[in-house]
Amino acid sequence: GENVEQHPSTLSVQEGDSAVIKCTYSDSASNYFPWYKQELGKRPQLIIDIRSNVGEKKDQRIAVTLNKTAKHFSLHITETQPEDSAVYFCAASRKNNDMRFGAGTRLTVKP
Amino acid sequence: SAVISQKPSRDICQRGTSLTIQCQVDSQVTMMFWYRQQPGQSLTLIATANQGSEATYESGFVIDKFPISRPNLTFSTLTVSNMSPEDSSIYLCSVENLSGNTIYFGEGSWLTVV
Numbered sequence A: 001g002e003n004v005e006q007h008p009s010t011l012s013v014q015e016g017d018s019a020v021i022k023c024t025y026s027d028s029a030s031n032y033f034p035w036y037k038q039e040l041g042k043r044p045q046l047i048i049d050i051r052s053n054v055g056e057k058k059d060q061r062i063a064v065t066l067n068k069t070a071k072h073f074s075l076h077i078t079e080t081q082p083e084d085s086a087v088y089f090c091a092a093s094r095k096n097n098d099m100r101f102g103a104g105t106r107l108t109v110k111p
Numbered sequence B: 001s002a003v004i005s006q007k008p009s010r011d012i013c014q015r016g017t018s019l020t021i022q023c024q025v026d027s028q029v030t031m032m033f034w035y036r037q038q039p040g041q042s043l044t045l046i047a048t049a050n051q052g053s054e055a056t057y058e059s060g061f062v063i064d065k066f067p068i069s070r071p072n073l074t075f076s077t078l079t080v081s082n083m084s085p086e087d088s089s090i091y092l093c094s095v096e097n098l099s100g101n102t103i104y105f106g107e108g109s110w111l112t113v114v
Helices: none
Strands: A004-007 A010-014 A019-025 A032-038 A045-051 A056-059 A062-067 A072-077 A086-092 A105-110 B004-007 B010-013 B019-025 B032-037 B043-049 B068-072 B075-080 B089-096 B103-105 B109-113
Touching: A004 A086, A010 A019, A019 A086, A019 A105, A032 A062, A045 A056, A045 A062, A045 B103, A072 A086, B004 B089, B019 B032, B019 B089, B032 B075, B043 B068, B043 B075, B075 B089
Parallel strands: A010 A105, B010 B109
Antiparallel strands: A004 A019, A019 A072, A032 A045, A032 A086, A056 A062, A062 A072, A086 A105, B004 B019, B019 B075, B032 B043, B032 B089, B068 B075, B089 B103, B089 B109
16 A cells, blocks of 8 residues: 655744655555645644646645655745644545555744 | 534543544535544544445454444544543544545544543
8 A cells, every 4th residue: 555754754944944845655656645734733734735747836835846756745835934833744645545644744933 | 625514523531432423514525534643643544434335444443443324425423432542532534525636624523532
């Protein structure tokens, strides 16, 4: 089955700096890669996703890149703000009931 | 995205008891899932709730411990049976959107077993 590894486990940045979280996956048949943000005491919220037919997707300060050959994908947050502080999870799947999540990255943005 | 409601949102349960969590969606969905998130951990898929048939369980999860019902396309229940402190977790219902492949989560049910 799919195995998703996520790094780093914790990340601390200064407000205004960029943050990058990286994930690798094992199943070359995986074709859908979402990212979720989970604030303390709340559910995971989908913030951006990418499918295997594109290499990059951007939504305001958030971007995701995908390298299918290397089987890795990354989340990029620019101009970070304190409200970006949360746990971020990557995931990979080739069909919906086969979605696997990374271990999570705790991002702290210091004002 | 669909509106997903879960009940209860939180509960403190006695060891050895069972609790049923309800998940209601405001529109018909094909795929419904149940996830567990243990304290400080990632999300683990428990099972896929199939409408009109038995749920499909992931490795490490069994029907006797986590019976699931899905009587229609908008509702599902997960029961956590014979609870122990190790079952203290967030249990999350999730659904797939109509265009496929996008998973949304309910607000979660925070269970503490004492």
